Amino acid sequence: MGEPQLVALLRPVRAGNAFEETVERLLQAIKLGVVAPGDKLPAERELATQLGISRVTLREAIRSLQEAGYLDVRRGRYGGAFVVYEPPLPAHGDLRRAVNAMGPYELEDALTFRMAVECGAAQVLAASVLTDEQRATLRRRLADVNDAAPADYRRLDTAFHLAIAELTGSALLAAACADARLRVTDLLNAIPVLGPNIDHAAAQHAAIVAAILAGDPEAARKAVKEHLDGTAALLRAFLA
Template identity: 80%
Template sequence: MTVLRPVRAGNAFEETVERLLQAIKLGVVAPGAKLPPERELAVQLGISRVTLREAIRALQEAGYLDVRRGRYGGAFVTYVPPQPGTGDLRRVVADMGTADLTDALTFRMAVECGAAAVLAASELTDEQRAVLRRRLADLDEARVEDYRRLDTAFHLSIAELTGSPLLAATCADARLRVSDLLNAIPMLQVNLEHAASQHQAIVAAILAGDPEAARRAVAEHLEGTAALLRAFLS
């Protein structure tokens, strides 16, 4: 849950809303699932429970959360990403602007390739290897409605496993910048199968301790996503 990192004191409320919204939009907390307990979440974000409650209330009013009271209560995610569609994709790109789109894709390429290379160059523990394999297995077995969320978890786990909070946060930011784009791309079975083989190549390179191969595997995967994006926009 790297996205739920401590906020700065100066804009505690605004940054808390940003952190929670990032976790919701990236699927770190799945639709229908509950945010961590209030006491735990306040400590994780480094804020008071009053500030946390204000942020949760704001997101409830905006339609992202449903707050339930009682023994089995909590803040439950109600946000569901829109169904993919070419019209939605064009609208997202129009809202971003071509320059911002290019910048976002370049940013993601740089940080995700870097994270994979750093992880591949590290001495991985058995637990780290198991986490990476588990994220890949979860993605390979994902239902269509869960695919984007588990794809995000897989990609973010590479940065998180490096042990660098800054790198993990940067990769989460890069992913968030393109999340609406990815959600709008129609899911094609052939593309999903191709992506699965690319994900396997990424994991194989990291586990083999080959930074350059890991970097190439991530670059090829992200270039494929960019090509599919261009195809639906043409």
């Protein structure tokens, strides 16, 4: 399938809830920006094999996401299921509405969950013996988010964070980090992309990468914690 993040997200579904889980997995990949707006999902045969489902179930899931406005299905030689969903631009009240939709305790729970899995992923990766390819991938993801235009920043920031978990080689950890990110995606999308915040985040991202490449698990954990503490503080400031 090529893209490691997509491989991690689109793991086999359970037979008893095949349709619902397929919709969930595809929607997760779309909302996290792993398949960018305008890009095409993998070929039907490949996707069905990856998810461990029938092509009939896959078509039903794709049809439901097309009806919901997430995908555009085109026929013909250059056809396929193309992502048309784009996160809406932040508007006044969006963050409060997103938090209210989560429930009174879910915000703190989601932030705690994200802290645990992302700190853990960074520690595991920093304790690993990294190949030249892994090091290059991590540096490339950092460069991508540093060079991102404001409209692409959230998507490439997500790709950077998910790459750390993927590079550990643990599919379960990669899936947990994707789940943790998805729980706060609507909240992050409701915050304007601010220049000073991007600059601050860039320095923190660089510290995370430096600690991982240096093989220092504790420094990696601390760098991720500082970064996620900053994100949580920003969310709380916009809610105040």
